[in-house]
Amino acid sequence: MNVLIADKFEKAGVENLRGLGCEVIQDPELAGDTLRDAAAKTACEVLVVRSTKVPAEIMDAAKNLKLIIRAGSGYDTIDSAGAAKRNIRVCNCPGMNAVAVAELTLGLMIAIDRRIADNVVDLRKGVWNKKEYGKARGLKGRTLGIVGLGRIGCEVAQRAAAFDMNLLYTDIIERKDMEEKLGLRKVELDQLLAEADFISLHVPGGEGTKHFISEAELGKMKPTAVLLNCSRGGVIDEKALAKAIETGKIGGAGLDVYEIEPKATDKDFADPVVRVPRVYGTHHIGASTDQAQGAVADEVVRIIENFKNSGIFINCVNEAK
């Protein structure tokens, strides 16, 4: 079975796939036309991607392709409806990187409250400014609103509870177990936006959530509120966010994801939102810990092993037509 990996991927995962008898071809530089050509030339049955986009043209060129695996949780970078029409299954690795994303979310929250990055930048310039940076409010007793209490949202809640924060959430599913365990309260989105000091988004990307947080929602937040997004960039209207922060409608933001993200191999990033003071941006690294990437690679191997040996598609997110 030929497996094409068009992104960075754990070495141990590649070895395990070879151990299963797969022919593994890996090239993290592939994208667009080069991916289309490689998919055709390698006659791959399985394509594994992380950041690399997979539109329908790639599927048309890959005549033997049966399975596309997103080495992560979200799969909005893959045309999964187009894949279904072509009888190609799309599978993902849900939950494998949830702890890593939650850790970054908490990291951003503390970093913003204490202005850690600004502290570091000033010290590197030789500036001592205890007076300015000694003004944090602290997290204890403050309210975190979690939008989307899935696997990542639950990991965030658990960690925030250890900081003695008040926890609100909104989701279509009621999580009585989490409410009892951590004292979470389920509220409507408007109430969450109005009451939370920190609002953390953990919803899937794609058309259904595009600009889910826009001018109207930002207008419902406290002037000191901090918006955190380690989910997908398109969920926030970035222009509206920049304006809300610049005009003092909200306090700031911690962003790991952006409306338009560069390819993993690109070196430049010109998104104006990251230059707004009181925006703390990271480079879409939520899932990028060794622990998370190891777990994702193991899951990818498990998916391929099941497909290869039994024709079973684990974590399939599209029904083949």
Ligand code: MLT
């Ligand atoms: C995810 O969808 O789980 C993340 O975007 C994964 C990643 O950054 O690799």
